[in-house]
Amino acid sequence: MIFEAKLIGFKEGIKICLVWLVLYSYLLSKERKELIKPFYAGLALSAAAAFLSLLLPAGLISKDDAGNIISMSFAAFLILSGAALYHASGVNLFFGKGDVRSGASAGILVISGSLLFFLPDFAGSVLYLQGLAILKDDLLMTWASACAGLLIAGIVFFSFMKFYKPYRLGSFFGLPQLFLFLSMAKLFGGGIKGISELSLIPSVQRGFMKFIHDFIHQTFVLLLVPDHPILKKTAWDFIGIFFGAGFASAVSLLLLLSLPALFIRHSLFYPLPEPQGDTNASRRRIWALMLSDRRKKALPVMVFMVFIVAAWFSYGGEAVSKIYKPQPRPLAADGGIVRIPVKDPAGDIMDGRLHKFSLFHEGEVIRIMAVRRSDDSVSVCLDACEICPPDGYGQRDDHLVCVYCGTPIAVDSVGEPGGCNPIPLSADVGERFITIEMSEILKKWSFVNSVKTSEGVK
Amino acid sequence: MPLITVNSIIKEYETAHALRGVSMEVKKGEWVNIMGASGSGKSTLLNIIGGLDSATSGDVIIDSVNIEKLSEDELAVFRREKIGIIFQQAHLIPYLTAVENVMIAQYFHSMADESEAKEALQRVGLGQRLSHRPSQLSGGEQQRICIARALINSPELLLADEPTGNLDRENTKMILELLKKLHSEDHFTIVLVTHDHFVSTHGDRILTMEDGHIIRDEPVNDLRS
Amino acid sequence: MKRRWFLYFFKRSLSQRKGRVAIASLAVVLAVSIITSMISITSGVREKLGSELKAYGSNIIVSPGRGSSFPFETAEAIRRIDDVEYAVGQVFTTARLGKESIEIIGLDIAKLREAGWRVSGEWPQKEGEVLAGANLKAALKIKPDEIVSLEGGRGRTDFRVSGFVERGGAEDNAVIMPMASAWRLAGVNGVLNAVLVRGRAGGLDNLVSEIKRGLPEVSVKTFRQVASAEESLLSKMQLLMSLVTIVVLFAAAISVASTMGANILERREEIGLMKAIGATGSGIRIFYLAEALLVGFIGGTAGFILGVASAQAVSRGAFGSFIPAQWYLPLASLIIGLVISAGASYFPVRDVLKYNPAVILREE
Ligand SMILES: Nc1ncnc2c1ncn2[C@@H]1O[C@H](COP(=O)(O)OP(=O)(O)OP(=O)(O)O)[C@@H](O)[C@H]1O
Numbered sequence A: 001m002i003f004e005a006k007l008i009g010f011k012e013g014i015k016i017c018l019v020w021l022v023l024y025s026y027l028l029s030k031e032r033k034e035l036i037k038p039f040y041a042g043l044a045l046s047a048a049a050a051f052l053s054l055l056l057p058a059g060l061i062s063k064d065d066a067g068n069i070i071s072m073s074f075a076a077f078l079i080l081s082g083a084a085l086y087h088a089s090g091v092n093l094f095f096g097k098g099d100v101r102s103g104a105s106a107g108i109l110v111i112s113g114s115l116l117f118f119l120p121d122f123a124g125s126v127l128y129l130q131g132l133a134i135l136k137d138d139l140l141m142t143w144a145s146a147c148a149g150l151l152i153a154g155i156v157f158f159s160f161m162k163f164y165k166p167y168r169l170g171s172f173f174g175l176p177q178l179f180l181f182l183s184m185a186k187l188f189g190g191g192i193k194g195i196s197e198l199s200l201i202p203s204v205q206r207g208f209m210k211f212i213h214d215f216i217h218q219t220f221v222l223l224l225v226p227d228h229p230i231l232k233k234t235a236w237d238f239i240g241i242f243f244g245a246g247f248a249s250a251v252s253l254l255l256l257l258s259l260p261a262l263f264i265r266h267s268l269f270y271p272l273p274e275p276q277g278d279t280n281a282s283r284r285r286i287w288a289l290m291l292s293d294r295r296k297k298a299l300p301v302m303v304f305m306v307f308i309v310a311a312w313f314s315y316g317g318e319a320v321s322k323i324y325k326p327q328p329r330p331l332a333a334d335g336g337i338v339r340i341p342v343k344d345p346a347g348d349i350m351d352g353r354l355h356k357f358s359l360f361h362e363g364e365v366i367r368i369m370a371v372r373r374s375d376d377s378v379s380v381c382l383d384a385c386e387i388c389p390p391d392g393y394g395q396r397d398d399h400l401v402c403v404y405c406g407t408p409i410a411v412d413s414v415g416e417p418g419g420c421n422p423i424p425l426s427a428d429v430g431e432r433f434i435t436i437e438m439s440e441i442l443k444k445w446s447f448v449n450s451v452k453t454s455e456g457v458k
Numbered sequence B: 001m002p003l004i005t006v007n008s009i010i011k012e013y014e015t016a017h018a019l020r021g022v023s024m025e026v027k028k029g030e031w032v033n034i035m036g037a038s039g040s041g042k043s044t045l046l047n048i049i050g051g052l053d054s055a056t057s058g059d060v061i062i063d064s065v066n067i068e069k070l071s072e073d074e075l076a077v078f079r080r081e082k083i084g085i086i087f088q089q090a091h092l093i094p095y096l097t098a099v100e101n102v103m104i105a106q107y108f109h110s111m112a113d114e115s116e117a118k119e120a121l122q123r124v125g126l127g128q129r130l131s132h133r134p135s136q137l138s139g140g141e142q143q144r145i146c147i148a149r150a151l152i153n154s155p156e157l158l159l160a161d162e163p164t165g166n167l168d169r170e171n172t173k174m175i176l177e178l179l180k181k182l183h184s185e186d187h188f189t190i191v192l193v194t195h196d197h198f199v200s201t202h203g204d205r206i207l208t209m210e211d212g213h214i215i216r217d218e219p220v221n222d223l224r225s
Numbered sequence C: 001m002k003r004r005w006f007l008y009f010f011k012r013s014l015s016q017r018k019g020r021v022a023i024a025s026l027a028v029v030l031a032v033s034i035i036t037s038m039i040s041i042t043s044g045v046r047e048k049l050g051s052e053l054k055a056y057g058s059n060i061i062v063s064p065g066r067g068s069s070f071p072f073e074t075a076e077a078i079r080r081i082d083d084v085e086y087a088v089g090q091v092f093t094t095a096r097l098g099k100e101s102i103e104i105i106g107l108d109i110a111k112l113r114e115a116g117w118r119v120s121g122e123w124p125q126k127e128g129e130v131l132a133g134a135n136l137k138a139a140l141k142i143k144p145d146e147i148v149s150l151e152g153g154r155g156r157t158d159f160r161v162s163g164f165v166e167r168g169g170a171e172d173n174a175v176i177m178p179m180a181s182a183w184r185l186a187g188v189n190g191v192l193n194a195v196l197v198r199g200r201a202g203g204l205d206n207l208v209s210e211i212k213r214g215l216p217e218v219s220v221k222t223f224r225q226v227a228s229a230e231e232s233l234l235s236k237m238q239l240l241m242s243l244v245t246i247v248v249l250f251a252a253a254i255s256v257a258s259t260m261g262a263n264i265l266e267r268r269e270e271i272g273l274m275k276a277i278g279a280t281g282s283g284i285r286i287f288y289l290a291e292a293l294l295v296g297f298i299g300g301t302a303g304f305i306l307g308v309a310s311a312q313a314v315s316r317g318a319f320g321s322f323i324p325a326q327w328y329l330p331l332a333s334l335i336i337g338l339v340i341s342a343g344a345s346y347f348p349v350r351d352v353l354k355y356n357p358a359v360i361l362r363e364e
């Protein structure tokens, strides 16, 4: 059995089960049980379409595309849940003029909703599994493992249901909560390779930073701010405040939390009608029921908030401690020589931040990094030292930090050999290019600790 | 349709047969007294009607619900909505004041409401004793708190197990007058267990038990005459 | 509203048993503080040992095989071996600065300049000038050119801090001075405690055996060997720590469970009555659960404070330095406290279900 494939199958299975459970509970409490059938149809269609996507010419949809679509459908459900909340506050958004509640149109809505939900995930997983099958050179085993994982998920879920009848969940989920749940299921179960699509958090963050940047930039252009050097400087300092990594990531957290917070505010404080009843006791009881219903609806949202905060701290949280880990940019050797552009659209090595590059060599990924020292010289090293497993380095203020052992290394001392210092490469730093001999890289790479990285085999 | 229908219930303990096939009916708004020698099964019957205990066999149908079929939590809900209980001992919570002892019943029913609880205590004549602890009150006063507590959630049925058993004549009279007044105002049903013939002269009907059976069922007026 | 009243009645019921809660909390405080201090000491040691070696620009460490020092000439002998890029002899000692005990590293300052170290401020030029590590600077608020008075084995000497180094390693916690000054401070002469060697990468194993051949009485290790030795030491410490943790957890759990059990037994009448007036089992249990969580919260927070304080005291005694705080520690302590307390209360609180009001209320 191929563990990875099994994990993917398991993940998809659990996701299906959870979504089914919540949806079914919701429909049950709304007495629209029959709408579970279109859900099944949507599920089946998604699976079929995902497999059909394998027939598309290779390269038409990449895993990256699937990932992007998953992010987008996460956002779609998040927006839907916000819209449902708005709807719940009295504005008739969903069931406006035509009666969408009628059988056929509601069914179509459920089918398309489940397609929107499952198709990108399934397509991503299928693509990944296909890739895995090619890598492992065992088509049958890969798919068998995935199916086994799916089956295990089903068994786990149904044995859980035997012990615990969870249909009461319905009272926790209104339509907004349902959509919010779906988007969370996306966030935590929507990833292609691993368990989660937590990278959505940084991507939200990046998107947000870009938005602020563009916004401020456009404002400056529109206001025709004179290009006075002093003003320019202060203006950019001002923007710089916005771009402080800590600030941006804190804002991204706020952004992710603001919708749930709105939910909770709504759930806890929406006005209740004056209870009617013959006796004080019956009025009290009605009032208490309304209150508890209102509070129950806030509960799943709070759970989601906890999840989001936990996820943010475990994934995006490194931005809090301000360790910057750049994504390596791919390089290729040309005639035994590797050339890194000093300045190109993807980055400027002289900007003082850490830059990483990756080089494929005989099935291995060799990571190289470059950073500018305070005297404007550039130090080029491998992204590994001689001692630790090669997890590489991140940047914190004017230090590099070994990801494995946490040792800080002053940027100005990067390039010194030995110890936990990154292994220096002798490179020729020119005006436009940094050139390194491939043989030098390979020689130095052989000093790297060849045990496993803490995340897997090197 | 009677409020309470008890259908041939049997209650067996390991060491004793407390009830050996009891059947009875109580109409809505009726006040029924249960009398009988010690150990004849009165308390057992009352507890079973109140859902505090379950019968070994037989049905207890209250307000058209067979409470013998209810789960533990459903029984709790049944008790809080339908039943008020008074015991011989007051069973007040010692660290709570008089009002708070009433409020805790509101709390478990739905939610506490202090002004309503105060009003209820005024109704039983304890308007001056609102923030006293049980230990600072007399037996009669304590029992009046219990009545307020039992009736605060407007139950259909008030169960009382020797409510005057620990009281002197004076207090017994006062409690009975109070019950009479409340019963005539709120029209709930009363099932009251007592040893005391004086007590049993109040109300509509007297059931007499002996050795786990109901042996007599007679109206109060008949007994008087 | 219901919540407000829950808190209201919870406070009332709590006021009856402050003593009990205090005792149970104390048990949790002790357990959490022991666990917290152990976590912070082990992870502190890990970070400290790690930085001790790794950030040096060397890859082999030569240390005395027997005793704690070897003659000064050893460094010269090593330097003569081929493939040795450089070898720096070092003297380690400690001195008191005011109340603090700090580490002193004595070495050939000129070698540092050759190796490309950067200092902020001036390199020591004359006798009596020293460099201070960046952490020391921050911790003791040393200003440039400040005169520090160090008290070593041979009495008190004044030094002028001419500059600061920041390397991310052990140097950052130490005062670095010329070898001769360190000797004088420690009251020894002509000895070294270690020689740090940089060999050409790739041929380290050969170099190690070559040094051993030339100098059989010393111990020679590559940094990678040292690192793995550290790892195994750490894993032993962690094993010990987990054993102690289990014992301590167990003791605290028993203490909380018995307090809670007594508590619930004592309140049988009240519980029976609450059931009779319509409380569900969970409606009653939530009061005891809240009490358990309160105990856990008190235990977790107070235990964290106590644990960190004692860890700092221990590490100052044992290592002569503070250990860095772990950001997750407060959270972990709180969770440990809550879990011990809630977990230990589980069984006694479950008993609430078993109480039959008909039976309990019959008892006097
Ligand atoms: N929990 C119990 N276990 C065993 N036997 C019990 C239990 N509860 C009641 N009994 C027995 O059941 C019989 C009826 O008891 P019950 O309390 O109903 O009598 P009672 O009529 O209320 O008496 P009293 O007037 O003294 O209160 C008695 O013989 C008693 O001993």
Ligand SMILES: [Mg+2]
Residues within 6 Å of the ligand: B042, B043, B044, B161
């Ligand atoms: Mg009795």
